[in-house]
Each structure stands twice: as C-alpha cells, then as structure tokens.
Amino acid sequence: MTIVTVAYVDIGCTAISMLACFLICILGIVSPIYRKYPSKFIFLINIRIIVWISSLFIVLGIFIFIDQALVIIESNHKSAFSELHKLTKFLIGVIIIIISNQFILFLNEVKICIYNPFQATSSSVFLFLLLLQCLLILVLIIIPLLFWNNIKTYSVLASYINFFSFLICTLFYLAIWIILNKNKTLQSKRLYKFKSDFVKQQASWLFTMLTINFAFSYYNLDFNEDKDSYTLKVALSLEGLFFSIFHLIQPYSYQKLYQVFFRSCQQQSYIEDIESIEYGLNSDIQNKMMPIYEKLLKTQINELVKGLVKAVYATLEKQFDHHMKEFEMKRTYTFKFHLSELDESRISYNENDVIRDSIILVNTYHPNSFTTLLKQDNLTKNILEYTLELQYNQKAFEKAKESMGRSGAFFFYSQNNKLIVKTVEKSEIKDFLDGRIVSYFNHISGNKKSLIAKIYGIFKIKLMAYKTQYIVLMENSFEQMKTLDNEFVVYDLKGSTANRTSKSEDSVQKDNNFKQSPYNPINLEKELSDQIKQQFKDDCYFLRDIGYMDYSLLLGICVQNTQQSENDNYRFVVNEAKNIVYSFSIIDYLQRFNQSKKSEQCFKRSVRFKKKQDLSCRSPDPYCKRFLNFIDSFIV
Structure with missing residues (x-):
C-alpha cells in the first residue's frame, strides 16, 4: 500500500470521525443527562468534558486532514510545503498530548462519580489537573515556537509527556478499581454493580485511545522515525470514531439524536420515555433506555x-x-x-466476604x-x-x-x-x-x-x-404554603437584573420574570406592609453587619381563597381582597464577600456587564441597600 493510498484512506476515516464527534457535541449540548456528566471544564462556561473531548477530536481531525492532504501534494511536488507539513505534524502531536490529559481529567470524573456525587465541580484534584494541562500547553506550544529550528527535540519531549500521561491514567484507573473493590461490602450490591459497570465501561474506550496515542508517540521518537506507521495513522484518524461509537451505541444516545433530527418520525413511546428520564419522572433504574x-x-x-x-x-x-x-x-x-x-437486604458476594x-x-x-x-x-x-x-x-x-x-x-x-x-x-x-x-x-x-x-x-x-x-x-419556609390546594409560583429575587431571567418551564423564577409577572407589585394593608419592610431592614442590616451578601428573597405566591392564619412570622401572608397568599423568607445567606466573590465582581464588571448596579455580586453594604430598595419597590 503506497503512502498516497494511505493518505486517501486516512482522509476518509477522518471525515467519518469528525462527523461522529460532531454528533456527540450536539448530544452533549441538547441532552440534560449529558449536561450533568459531571463537572464543567472551564469556570463560568458551561462546557462539559464530553463536549470538550469531542471538540478536541474534531480539531485533531482537521490537522490530520491537512497533514494527509500535504502528503498527497508532496508526492508530486517535493519539498513544496515542507515547513507547513512540519508544523501540522507538530500540532497533531500537541493535540494528542492535550487529549491524553483530558483522559486524566475524565478519570477524575469517574472517581468523583463513585466517591462524591455531590458538588463534583469543587474537586481540588480537578483544579490541579486543569492547571497541569495549562502548563503542558505552554510547554508544547509557546516554547517550541520560540525555538522552531530545534522542533524535533520538542517532538521527542511531547512523546515522553504522552508516555507519562498514559502511565498516570493507568495508575489512576487501578487506584479507582482497588478502592471500589475495597469498599464493596460497605454498600448495597446493586450500587456496587452499577459502579463497577460504569468504571469498566469507561475503561473500554479510554484505554483503546490511550494505547493508540501511546503507540503514535512511540513512532514519533527519533530512533523510530524510519519505521512504517501507515496502519497507526489510520487508527489515529479513527480515534474520534471509537470515542463516538462508545456513546452512540447506548439506547438513550441514539434515540435522543433521532429525536433532535427526526422527531416527527419517532415513535411517541420513545419520546415519552426520553422526556420522563430527562425530567426525573422515571425512577425505574431497570429501564434499558436510562444511561x-x-x-x-x-x-x-x-x-x-x-x-x-x-x-x-x-x-x-x-x-x-x-x-x-x-x-x-x-x-x-x-x-x-x-x-x-x-x-x-444485606449483600453477600461469597462466603469469604466480610460484610x-x-x-x-x-x-x-x-x-x-x-x-x-x-x-x-x-x-x-x-x-x-x-x-x-x-x-x-x-x-x-x-x-x-x-x-x-x-x-x-x-x-x-x-x-x-x-x-x-x-x-x-x-x-x-x-x-x-x-x-x-x-x-x-x-x-x-x-x-x-x-x-x-x-x-x-x-x-x-x-x-x-x-x-x-x-x-x-x-x-422549610413553604411548610404552610404546601398545605394549600392550588399550586404556587416560586421566585428567587436578589434585586439584580444581570443574568436574572429563568426559562418559563423552570420551577423557580427570577427577578426579571417577576417584574413582568401579573403579581408585581404586591399589594398589602399599609400596617402589614410597613411591618414586613421593617423586618426586612432588621434582617438585612444584621446580615450586612456580619459581612454577608448574595442572599435571596424566596417568594411564594398562590391564588386561593383562604384566611390569614395565626402565625408569628411572615411565611403565610394573605391578601383576602384579592385571594392571594404570599410567603416571604431570606435564604442562601451563608456567603461572605471573600476573595472569590471579589474576583467574580471584578470579572463581571470588566467583561460581562456595563452597569455596576446590575451586578448580583456586590459587597455587603451596597448589596443590602439595593436589596432593600428592591423590596420597597414592589411591596406597596
């Protein structure tokens, strides 16, 4: 097989892989299931790891496409694009290194799934690995561009770094598997089975692609530069396809994509099944459709x-x-x-297991x-x-x-x-x-x-x-509201307008939704209105004095004919003239204006929003003033 034939095959395989990865990107964006799987890649940007890795495979495909196109051109015009060909080879190596390091992050995600299902994005290991990747990118991109004449030395360095990534992934996976089996008798048999199935499932494609990356870097080394690696190049171009097939063969994934593109042709039972899983209505874990x-x-x-x-x-x-x-x-x-x-019931795997x-x-x-x-x-x-x-x-x-x-x-x-x-x-x-x-x-x-x-x-x-x-x-601030026959609307209000709009189907609405609702303003008797406003002042001044901010008013509104109950708080306030019941409470108040919040305020002020007063994140005193002004504006 000639090198030109391999190049054409490589281009065809790359095109298929890029298309499959593009489908995975769509799936990761539109699917609520994949959107919570599990951590964000970049802070403040809702990019999930599965979408990020798919995007990297698409970029890798672009560079492979260019590289193989140059191979075809150079077969007729020797050395015409040698510098460009050298650059694309270098960039392919860099992308492979980055993808290998994403697998380290992905294994950290697997560890989070079996160790801490709450607050996955707060993992310190995740932050460390993210910082490590940034340093690798600096080493593999910026420094070589400064020393372009010695680029081959850095290609060898890239190969060794890929070996290192492969080794870390192997050790990380073994550690996860050992810990999982060590603690298997501490949990139910059903949960252990799901955990082990999940870890095995991730490993099946993870190490397939890591092995290809490992082999490709091995052939990049100086002492292997003359070896024939045609088959390896084709395997590298199919890497993204392996990744995509792993996700697309799951019933939920291909049915969800079918729903996106051909909803009108899909059976209604599948549509209902998918929606019930996505909205948490189907809790049957034996459902084959559920990932x-x-x-x-x-x-x-x-x-x-x-x-x-x-x-x-x-x-x-x-x-x-x-x-x-x-x-x-x-x-x-x-x-x-x-x-x-x-x-x-208690689990028992065999007679030797100690529960x-x-x-x-x-x-x-x-x-x-x-x-x-x-x-x-x-x-x-x-x-x-x-x-x-x-x-x-x-x-x-x-x-x-x-x-x-x-x-x-x-x-x-x-x-x-x-x-x-x-x-x-x-x-x-x-x-x-x-x-x-x-x-x-x-x-x-x-x-x-x-x-x-x-x-x-x-x-x-x-x-x-x-x-x-x-x-x-x-x-539970809504204890009394839950006793009403009619459903009630819930608002989370901060007095800010920036990024404070919810979708109509969301269970909790925000400031901009409330301003456009028929319940704005809230009409109460003057004496009661003044009492509620005064209590808001007392509470907000207290939170301001101890350095707290970013709290919210949790407002519940229900249209129902009922009478004012004899309570000693404002969790159940009735406007008998309009048959509307209100519930007021201040929640999420354990947030100080610390260095993290100061950084958030600085970023939003300089990048996202023009008006300083619109920012949700502000220091305690301005936050308190704005919050109380907002309360005064709608309780009349």
Whole structure:
C-alpha cells in the first residue's frame, strides 16, 4: 500500500470521525443527562468534558486532514510545503498530548462519580489537573515556537509527556478499581454493580485511545522515525470514531439524536420515555433506555442521602437526650449501620466476604444552642422522628435532587414539609462558626418574626467510602404554603437584573420574570406592609453587619381563597381582597464577600456587564441597600 493510498484512506476515516464527534457535541449540548456528566471544564462556561473531548477530536481531525492532504501534494511536488507539513505534524502531536490529559481529567470524573456525587465541580484534584494541562500547553506550544529550528527535540519531549500521561491514567484507573473493590461490602450490591459497570465501561474506550496515542508517540521518537506507521495513522484518524461509537451505541444516545433530527418520525413511546428520564419522572433504574451514569447517580444519591438523613436524625436524638444549658461548641458521635439496610437486604458476594458496617462519624456544632432553638419552635423529639425517620420519607428520598442554582448544593425535603437537609461548602460553615454564630442566635432569639430561614443544626458527617459532607438542617419556609390546594409560583429575587431571567418551564423564577409577572407589585394593608419592610431592614442590616451578601428573597405566591392564619412570622401572608397568599423568607445567606466573590465582581464588571448596579455580586453594604430598595419597590 503506497503512502498516497494511505493518505486517501486516512482522509476518509477522518471525515467519518469528525462527523461522529460532531454528533456527540450536539448530544452533549441538547441532552440534560449529558449536561450533568459531571463537572464543567472551564469556570463560568458551561462546557462539559464530553463536549470538550469531542471538540478536541474534531480539531485533531482537521490537522490530520491537512497533514494527509500535504502528503498527497508532496508526492508530486517535493519539498513544496515542507515547513507547513512540519508544523501540522507538530500540532497533531500537541493535540494528542492535550487529549491524553483530558483522559486524566475524565478519570477524575469517574472517581468523583463513585466517591462524591455531590458538588463534583469543587474537586481540588480537578483544579490541579486543569492547571497541569495549562502548563503542558505552554510547554508544547509557546516554547517550541520560540525555538522552531530545534522542533524535533520538542517532538521527542511531547512523546515522553504522552508516555507519562498514559502511565498516570493507568495508575489512576487501578487506584479507582482497588478502592471500589475495597469498599464493596460497605454498600448495597446493586450500587456496587452499577459502579463497577460504569468504571469498566469507561475503561473500554479510554484505554483503546490511550494505547493508540501511546503507540503514535512511540513512532514519533527519533530512533523510530524510519519505521512504517501507515496502519497507526489510520487508527489515529479513527480515534474520534471509537470515542463516538462508545456513546452512540447506548439506547438513550441514539434515540435522543433521532429525536433532535427526526422527531416527527419517532415513535411517541420513545419520546415519552426520553422526556420522563430527562425530567426525573422515571425512577425505574431497570429501564434499558436510562444511561448507566444516570442509574449510578440515582442509586448512589438515594443511598447516600438516606445515610446522611439517618445520621442527622440519630444525632438529634442524642442531642435531645443530652441537652444541657451550658455553651458547647462541638460534640462528636459515632454510629454503625450498613447502608444497604436502608433499602435492601444485606449483600453477600461469597462466603469469604466480610460484610462491614459503615462507621459514621458525626460532628455536631453548638448542639445545646440548636436544641434550645428546636424546642422553642415546638420541634419535639416525636415530631423530629416523624419528620426525618426513613420509613416516613420514602417518596421524599426519590425527589432529593441538586439545586437548580450555581452552588450545586443538594437538597432533601422531608415528607411533611417541615425541614430541609442541605449540603454546603466547608468554607461557608467555617466562616459561620468563626465568630458569627453567636450573633445569629442572638438575632433569631430576639426577632421572633425574622424572615431569615432558620438553621436548626450544623453537621460534619463522614460515611466510609464517601467524601465528608457538611450539612445544615433548615426550616422549610413553604411548610404552610404546601398545605394549600392550588399550586404556587416560586421566585428567587436578589434585586439584580444581570443574568436574572429563568426559562418559563423552570420551577423557580427570577427577578426579571417577576417584574413582568401579573403579581408585581404586591399589594398589602399599609400596617402589614410597613411591618414586613421593617423586618426586612432588621434582617438585612444584621446580615450586612456580619459581612454577608448574595442572599435571596424566596417568594411564594398562590391564588386561593383562604384566611390569614395565626402565625408569628411572615411565611403565610394573605391578601383576602384579592385571594392571594404570599410567603416571604431570606435564604442562601451563608456567603461572605471573600476573595472569590471579589474576583467574580471584578470579572463581571470588566467583561460581562456595563452597569455596576446590575451586578448580583456586590459587597455587603451596597448589596443590602439595593436589596432593600428592591423590596420597597414592589411591596406597596
């Protein structure tokens, strides 16, 4: 086979691969399932790794296409484009190195999936590997351009870096597999099966392409430069096709693409099946249409949330039994139970397997103060049992889900709508406990009608085989609204206009949606209106004084004929003249104006938005003023 024939074959294979990768890009953009798989590649830009890798394969295809076209041209015109040919070879090597390093990131994603399904984007390993890639790009692109005459030396360097990436991926994968098997008896048999299937599935295509990259770099070395690598070049051009086929052979993927291009020809049953999976309406993990990642995520989150809620309830029981009046900053409890007991029978793989209970370590902060607060709000031990016990919350666990906001926090709403269990960042807990929590207790105790959503407990929970989770137990501001017969509209309001518009189908609407809604403005009796505004001022001034910002007004509105209840807060306010019920509360207030927020403000001010007052991210004092001005503008 001549080199020109190989070049034509290579061009054809490259065109097929690029088309397949383009389909994967479309799939990653339009599919809600792939959009949460799992971390973003670049901050502030919603590019998922699966789309990013597909894009890199398309770029690789472009360079291979140019390289092989030059091979055909040079067969008739020797040395006519030698410098350009040398450049394209170099760029192919660079792209291969970058793709190899994406696989390291992808393996980190696999590790996150089986270790910490909450807040995947906060992984420190992910940040480290991302920084490592930036350094590699600098080494492989900028420096060689400065020393173009010695480019062959850098091609060899690129080959060695690819060897290094291949080695890291191999070791990383082995570590994931060892940890998974080490902890297999700590979880249900069904969850372990999904995890192992998912890891094996990723490895099947991951190492196929890494091996091709490894071999291609090996042939790039000086002492192999004269060897015939025709077959290898064709395999390299098909790399993107291997990657695409792996995703396209899954029933959900090809049915979703078929829906995008030929929806009118698709069977209605498939359309309904896809939509039910995407919107979380279908929780049947045996459904063949559901991707393995979605099955893993649903099963793992269900098991982990049950473990966290069980730990919180067991800790509260201990707190009530050992409630003391004196001040206490932290108390530690240890519990033992097997996570499979929460949902399934104990697992047994063979007679030699030792079934181990999960040792759950719980640090509860300020237990006496929070227990006093619970008792003041009539949340007795019996009520907490009915609110948090697993047997009363089976449907609630199925609805546990990630926040629609940027925080990535995870929420569990109790079946009786009294309490919320929410994951938070370690930094938020540390800032709150570091000198602010005493002020919080004083403010809540002295303001019975405070609009601030109450926190009833702060916990640090370590479950074996999972990452440590930081949990807050909060009141559900919509407890009374949930008792109404009609559905109610929910708004998350900050007083900002920049990037504060939701889609009409979203469950939570934002500022710009509210301004255009028929519920704006809110008409109340003057005395009641003044009382609510004054309480907003008291609460916002308190949050400003302890350095907090970026909080929101959670506003619920329901059209229903009902009467004002005798409550001591503003969670249920009725305009009897218009038959409208309102609920007011301040949420997401554990955010200080730290260095991260200062950087965000600087970036948005200089790049995204022209008007400084439109920014959602502002320092505590201006944020407070704008928030209160916004409240005054629509409560009349």
